Amino acid sequence: MLDSIRSRRDPGYRGELHDYLIFNSRAACLMTIALIMGGLALDSIFYPVYAREFLELRVGACVLIGLVLLSYRLSWGRDNAKILTYFWICVPQAMVAWMIFRVDGELSIYFVGLTFVLSGMAFFLPISLLEASFFGALTLLAYCAACALRPGGIQDFHAFWGNTVFMSFYAVIGVALAVYNERWRWLSFQLKKEIQEKNEALQHTNKALAEIKGHMMQQEKMAALGTLAAGLLHEVNNPVNYSLMALNMSMMDALVVNSPDLKESLGDAKEGMQRVQSIVSDLKTFAYQKPGDDSSRIFLFEKALQSALRLTGFELKGIAVTVDLPMDTHVRGDEPALIGVLINLLGNAALALHKAARQSPRIEVRAVRTEERLEVTVRDNGTGIKPEHLPRVFEPFFTTRDVGKGLGLGLSVSYAIVQRHGGALRVSSELGVWTEFAFDLGLANKNV
Structure with missing residues (x-):
């Protein structure tokens, strides 16, 4: 009984039951029409005198049931499916009751048709306990009325009570089937709902695992590239130093001092080698992620941010920079390295804003203290990043800039710096x- 009450209150179950009613009612309509027209054989065998009258009666009943069947195709019919189903169920009951009234009453074979109606309702239609009880009582009442109101009334009470008891058995069976089917449908709905919820939870878990896998692959890729870079650094750095030393000595030669063109050429070569040296230095930061002696000092993040803003002042011309920091910004880490991270993020934001040509370009720097970390965000209203580029922005040498405008090391180096501080760059x-x-960075009073 409690399950029945809960099922009637569940909107999802009511919606599913409504669809089930329409589907089964259509099938039951077709079967009922076939049985009604198949009864013409009984008319011609048992009551040939009434064959024509009963043919018209059967066709009329089939037309009414057919109209209900067609109405299920319309939105009005689907909205009123339950009332329409109640209506067409009464049609064969009324038809059979009239035929019993017209012929032998309690001695008529047509009482079997009423048992078919009771069986069909219980087997094919999703009716409740109360509905099954109501239709069972209505069927018995229709039979009693047909027998009692016919000319001459009930003449064979033995046959009348026998048929009544027989149909009562069918009514009780119909009620029992209705209770069983209603409980089975509710349990089936609950099981289906539980499976759907578990599938959604599994999809959510799979998505989370995929994201974790992607993050782990990114870390493995960066670690592998860092190992590769570390192996090349020594081989690259030594010849660069030798070349710079040779260039410095050459620029002090008398011939070079007295030749402006030669001096300019050697100066360009020296500038190029210094550029290579700075690239090697960036690669060192990426490759060697072990903290140094100054990587765990306490410093003010606010001070580091001010230094980064000063160093990027030229790039930030014409851009409104807003800063929102908590009162205490003491953190623990490598201040120069983190200034480099901020310079890189601010420089990238400035480049995106100049490219977007906003009327009101702005950069918002915000920091929030949690229990153990300082959460920092740098946000700009620039061009944004294409979705397909987002997973690759921290890869070394990945860049969307024009050729010669950058090597794509800035964010990968920044990623490595933040990572060795126990945080993650996102x-x-x-x-x-x-x-x-x-x-995020560790607070001064917490261990990284």
Whole structure:
């Protein structure tokens, strides 16, 4: 009984039951029409005198049931499916009751048709306990009325009570089937709902695992590239130092001092070698991720941010920079390295804003203290990042800039610096609207 009450209150179950009613009612309509027209054989065998009258009666009943069947195709019919189903169930009951009234009453074979109606309702239609009881009582009442109101009334009470008891058995069986079917449908709905919820939870878990797998692959890729870079650093750095030393000595030669063109050429060569040296230095930061002696000092993040803003002052001309920091920004880490991270993030944001040509370009730097970390975000309203580029922005040598405008090492180096501080550098973006980089640092009173 409690299950029945809960099922009637569940909107999902009611919707599914409504669809089930329409589907089964259509099938039951077709079967009922076939049985009604098949009864013409009984008319011609037992009551040939009434064959024509009963043919018209059967056709009329089939037309009414057919109209109900067609109405299920319309939105009105689907909305009123339950009332229409009650109506067409009464049609064969009324037809059989009239035929009993017209012929032998309690001695008529047509009482079997009423048992077919009771059986069909219980087997094919999703009716409740109360509905099954109501239709069972209505069927018995229709039979009693047909026998009692016919000319001459009930003449064979023995046959009348026998048929009544027989149909009562069918009514009780119909009620029992209705209770069983209603409980089975409710349990089936609960099981289906539980499976659906578990599938959704499994999909959510699979998605989370895929994201974790992607993050782990990114870390493995960066670790592998870092190992590769570390192996090349020594071989590259030594010849660069030798070349710079040779260039410095050459520039002090009298011939070079007295030849402006030669001096300019050697100066360009020296500038190129210094550029190579700075690239090697960046690669060292990426490759060697072990903290140094100064990587765990306490410093003010606010002070580091001010240094980064000063160093990027030229790039930030014409851009409104807002800073929102908590009162205490003492953190633990490598201050120069983290200034480099901020310079890289601010420089990238400035480049995106100049490229977007906003009327009101702005960069928002915000920091929030949690229990153990300082959460930092750098957000701009620039060009944004394409979704297909987001997973690759931290890869070494990946860049969307024009050739010669950058090597794509800035974010990968920044990623490594934040990672060795026990945090993670993250990015989110909406193409054409905004980009936000976020990372976290350990507080001064907490161990990294």
